[in-house]
Amino acid sequence: MGSAPRRAGHAGVGHSRGAAGRRRYRRRGDRPGGARPLCRHPATAPEVSTQPGFFHVVYTTRALRRFRSDPVPDEVLFQLFDAAIRAPSGQNAQDWRFIIVRDRRVKERMQEWALQAWQRYAERFPDIDSLPRSQRLSLRSVEHLARNFSDVPVVVIVCGLRGRHTTPGGSIFPAVQNMLLAARALGLGGSIFNLALGDRETLRQLLGIPESNEIFCALPLGYPSDRHGPVRRKPVKDVVFEERWGQRWAFAQAQPDEGWQARWLPAEEG
Ligand SMILES: Cc1cc2nc3c(=O)[nH]c(=O)nc-3n(C[C@H](O)[C@H](O)[C@H](O)COP(=O)(O)O)c2cc1C
Structure with a gap:
């Protein structure tokens, strides 16, 4: 088995943006999941902060x-x-x-x-x-x-x-x-x-x-x-081949069948 799945916030995936990247988001006002309203009409824009x-x-x-x-x-x-x-x-x-x-x-x-x-x-x-x-x-x-x-x-x-x-x-x-x-x-x-x-x-x-x-x-x-959710699907290892049709991808073989959803979902949703 490869690296154990981790919860969102601890995984490297999605958290690689450095300080410069964060500053760039702040300037553009489109920080993902941020608290700012999405448009110039905050009174009518859907609430995005949560x-x-x-x-x-x-x-x-x-x-x-x-x-x-x-x-x-x-x-x-x-x-x-x-x-x-x-x-x-x-x-x-x-x-x-x-x-x-x-x-x-x-x-x-x-x-x-x-x-x-x-x-x-x-x-x-x-x-x-x-x-x-x-x-x-x-x-x-x-x-x-x-x-x-x-x-x-x-x-x-x-x-x-x-x-x-x-x-x-x-x-x-x-x-x-x-x-x-x-x-x-x-x-x-x-x-x-x-x-x-x-x-x-x-x-x-x-x-x-x-x-x-x-x-x-x-x-x-x-x-x-x-x-x-959560959404159940066939595992990556069953649907992704490496280089040639039918050739297993070793990295995927080592991952859990349910994939990496545990990285992103609270325990009660997984
Ligand atoms: C092109 C297309 C047509 C679909 N047509 C129907 C449909 O007629 N009736 C229906 O209940 N679901 C329909 N679906 C939804 C699929 O059944 C659903 O996405 C799939 O079963 C996965 O469900 P899940 O995301 O809840 O796991 C359609 C999906 C696609 C992509």
Whole structure:
């Protein structure tokens, strides 16, 4: 086994910036996790001083599909979009377009599609209650969202120019992930939920989306009633090769299967 995982604040990772670096952050007013408001309108900017650090956010951003009824304020939504649009896109095209949907009539139509898709999908799992806990909970949360989609506080529909890029979605999903990470950092939850896109053509007409644009995904967002993370994934050693396909990376082999999340999460979240 290699170096033992350590908690955030003690690990070398993320703490290598010297005094000069710290001074640079202070001058620019964008110190990570710092107490300063993010914009010139502190009265309306989301509170940033208590936010989790970058790696905490990454290790705890999981698909959350149950929401409280609290509305999502515009200044919080704005912060999510302002993070989304910092993402890269091919040729810097920035052809992403986002539609904020709060209209219950539209959400009800999407709920119909989600429910139909869920019922088809659920046929694969005749006895959900006998499945392993994590799979069971995940499927139950999908079902919950399909049945309650019209109650979701905000749904963001993400579009992009049809045929604009050689890697479809490659110039859209980086922005989507920025948005989900920003949502988690501000205490919101969400997920990509394309079960609700069963009839894209009708949705296009309902929302006036031009033919030139493709609908890439739907993001239901809100303050979650389930808890954030931690996110469980296959270990690095199983998915990263060194130099050649299939050749194990010795460094990863020596790391714990759960990765280094213990460095960044308080014990009760790990
Ligand atoms: C392109 C894409 C489409 C997805 N579509 C759905 C969907 O239709 N319904 C759903 O419940 N989750 C959907 N998800 C979310 C994944 O199921 C989820 O990210 C994955 O199961 C990991 O969940 P976790 O982060 O909670 O561990 C989608 C994710 C991606 C990237």
